[in-house]
Amino acid sequence: MNERKIRSTTVIGLIRNGKPVIGSDGQVTMGSTVMKHTAKKVRKIYNNQVLVGFAGATSDAFTLFERFEGKLEQYKGNLLRAATELAKEWRTDKYLRKLEALLAVVGKDKTLIISGTGDVIEPDDGIAAIGSGGEFAYVAARVMLKYTKLSAREIVEEALKQASEVCIYTNNNITIEELE
Numbered sequence: 001m002n003e004r005k006i007r008s009t010t011v012i013g014l015i016r017n018g019k020p021v022i023g024s025d026g027q028v029t030m031g032s033t034v035m036k037h038t039a040k041k042v043r044k045i046y047n048n049q050v051l052v053g054f055a056g057a058t059s060d061a062f063t064l065f066e067r068f069e070g071k072l073e074q075y076k077g078n079l080l081r082a083a084t085e086l087a088k089e090w091r092t093d094k095y096l097r098k099l100e101a102l103l104a105v106v107g108k109d110k111t112l113i114i115s116g117t118g119d120v121i122e123p124d125d126g127i128a129a130i131g132s133g134g135e136f137a138y139v140a141a142r143v144m145l146k147y148t149k150l151s152a153r154e155i156v157e158e159a160l161k162q163a164s165e166v167c168i169y170t171n172n173n174i175t176i177e178e179l180e
Helices: 058-074 079-092 134-147 152-166
Strands: 011-016 019-024 028-030 033-036 042-045 050-056 101-106 111-115 127-130 175-178
Touching (some): 011 134, 011 152, 019 042, 019 050, 019 101, 042 058, 050 058, 050 127, 058 101, 079 111, 127 134, 152 175
Antiparallel strands (some): 011 019, 011 127, 019 175, 042 050, 050 101, 101 111
């Protein structure tokens, strides 16, 4: 049964010089088979004011996208409050509790990771990286933030490329979203 498990992905988001960016690869893997190369796992929500990406089960993630956008509307765009309320609901609701996904969220001035265990993490370094290749992309982005003048988009793109070279569940078919 474990061999048929749908594997994660790589999603990374960050803010540099006031520019929020999020990106992901496009691979969907089931067991040892790549089922799709061009999945879109990042998008803009809440009137194109918030970037969000997912790792985990696709249908679960779409449910969470909708719920999170509803929370953003309910709390008038307050990113941290919406994330906290979603995490509480996700953890306690009998239906939502079974969803298997993580969300990476980037707003104009915050990056967050939201999990089904009730965690809302605001990373100290402002990099939200999730999925099986998330750790690889995270390290690459940290180095580029520290030692280069690359833009947020360039860092996200290169971090995803680096992850695709070492993580078998990540490909180099990259989708990037930015806020203006």
